[in-house]
Amino acid sequence: MTTLDTRELPKVVLHDHLDGGLRPATVLELAQEQGYAALPASDVGTLAAWFADAADSGSLVRYLETFDHTVGVMQTEDALARVARECVVDLAEDGVVYAEVRYAPEQHLQRGLTLDQVVEAANRGFREGEEEAASAGRRIRVRVLPSAMRHAARAVEIAQLTVRHLGDQVAGFDIAGAEDGHPPTRHLAAFDYLRQHNAHFTIHAGEAFGLPSIWEAIQFCGAERLGHGVRIVDDIRLDGRPVTDDLAGAIRWAAVEPNAFELGPLAAYVKDRRIPLEMCPSSNVQTGAAESIETHPISLLKDLNFRVTLNTDNRLMSATSMSREAQLLVDRADWQLSDLRRVAVNAMKSAFLPFDERLEIIEGVLKPAYDVG
Ligand SMILES: O=c1[nH]cnc2c1ncn2[C@@H]1O[C@H](CO)[C@@H](O)[C@H]1O
Numbered sequence: 246m247t248t249l250d251t252r253e254l255p256k257v258v259l260h261d262h263l264d265g266g267l268r269p270a271t272v273l274e275l276a277q278e279q280g281y282a283a284l285p286a287s288d289v290g291t292l293a294a295w296f297a298d299a300a301d302s303g304s305l306v307r308y309l310e311t312f313d314h315t316v317g318v319m320q321t322e323d324a325l326a327r328v329a330r331e332c333v334v335d336l337a338e339d340g341v342v343y344a345e346v347r348y349a350p351e352q353h354l355q356r357g358l359t360l361d362q363v364v365e366a367a368n369r370g371f372r373e374g375e376e377e378a379a380s381a382g383r384r385i386r387v388r389v390l391p392s393a394m395r396h397a398a399r400a401v402e403i404a405q406l407t408v409r410h411l412g413d414q415v416a417g418f419d420i421a422g423a424e425d426g427h428p429p430t431r432h433l434a435a436f437d438y439l440r441q442h443n444a445h446f447t448i449h450a451g452e453a454f455g456l457p458s459i460w461e462a463i464q465f466c467g468a469e470r471l472g473h474g475v476r477i478v479d480d481i482r483l484d485g486r487p488v489t490d491d492l493a494g495a496i497r498w499a500a501v502e503p504n505a506f507e508l509g510p511l512a513a514y515v516k517d518r519r520i521p522l523e524m525c526p527s528s529n530v531q532t533g534a535a536e537s538i539e540t541h542p543i544s545l546l547k548d549l550n551f552r553v554t555l556n557t558d559n560r561l562m563s564a565t566s567m568s569r570e571a572q573l574l575v576d577r578a579d580w581q582l583s584d585l586r587r588v589a590v591n592a593m594k595s596a597f598l599p600f601d602e603r604l605e606i607i608e609g610v611l612k613p614a615y616d617v618g
């Protein structure tokens with residue numbers, strides 16, 4: 246397993262923030278162009294290290310503060326298009342064949358753009374990136390999920406924006422931001438609107454807050470997928486005790502018979518309904534939602550046959566990529582090629598893309614690459 250080249254494997258990412266994936270050099274250049282003076286460093290190396298260190302805070306709220314600087318330089322159409330184009334090129338270069346990228350349009354209005362201008366500018370960049378990648382021999386398809394910020398009050402507007410743009414790159418909706426104190430049920434009107442317009446949506450839930458957040462996201466809001474959802478392990482027991490009592494035990498969970506674990510009603514629902522979990526190991530370690538890669542619940546949930554997917558969340562803040570996330574699990578959590586195949590196929594099955602297109606990528610791209618020998 247040590248010889249596995251995770252870069253060359255075709256990968257699928259469903260949870261990647263546009264404003265969390267800028268190249269450090271681009272942050273610097275855009276800041277210079279736009280007269281943004283608040284950056285905490287003036288050279289690429291120091292700036293890259295600053296993002297990773299500052300995000301390594303053990304708290305989601307402090308982690309999210311680092312986005313002020315990326316959002317701060319993404320306030321013009323050209324800046325948005327450039328960041329979107331580079332995002333696609335970087336993902337393709339890393340072997341990603343399908344990506345859903347999210348960002349919050351409401352955060353890009355500081356210099357007078359409208360919500361529609363933001364989406365159109367970013368979409369232009371995403372399309373350019375797809376073309377650039379294709380001409381370099383790396384075919385990637387990208388779809389966009391506008392996010393509403395859960396502490397703000399614009400979710401209905403962003404849901405309407407999403408529906409207006411469905412089809413031209415935009416494939417669904419998300420809700421992001423600080424979780425604790427901001428339950429998703431505050432935005433029920435947005436979710437009702439989306440369902441009535443047959444639009445897909447996912448919700449960040451079960452990251453900085455536990456089961457009630459997941460329960461609301463699924464049973465009140467109707468989320469099709471969960472952003473993170475890592476705290477669903479709070480509803481799994483082993484020998485009568487919550488598995489979370491024994492996080493270190495994660496290392497030996499692999500040796501335990503899967504039917505020895507007891508699922509509570511919510512965990513059973515998530516598993517039985519095949520609700521996709523958009524899991525992001527490095528991000529979770531940084532925000533304190535998980536202790537380590539070795540003990541990250543993604544491995545247990547994968548072994549228990551939950552619909553687990555592997556994602557980057559924020560490539561800049563976690564100094565990561567899809568191939569790095571995969572490699573970390575191979576090196577530290579004993580993942581095999583078959584596990585990487587599983588999360589890629591799971592992700593593609595869960596994508597907000599028409600069924601026939603999903604199938605085409607699974608059968609035409611993923612299976613041929615993973616099923617060699
Ligand atoms: O893991 C996360 N949990 C919650 N919110 C997040 C996470 N990563 C990024 N954002 C938030 O989503 C916004 C739009 O992309 C970002 O600006 C950031 O505030």
Ligand SMILES: [Zn+2]
Binds near residue numbers: 449558
């Ligand atoms: Zn996220």
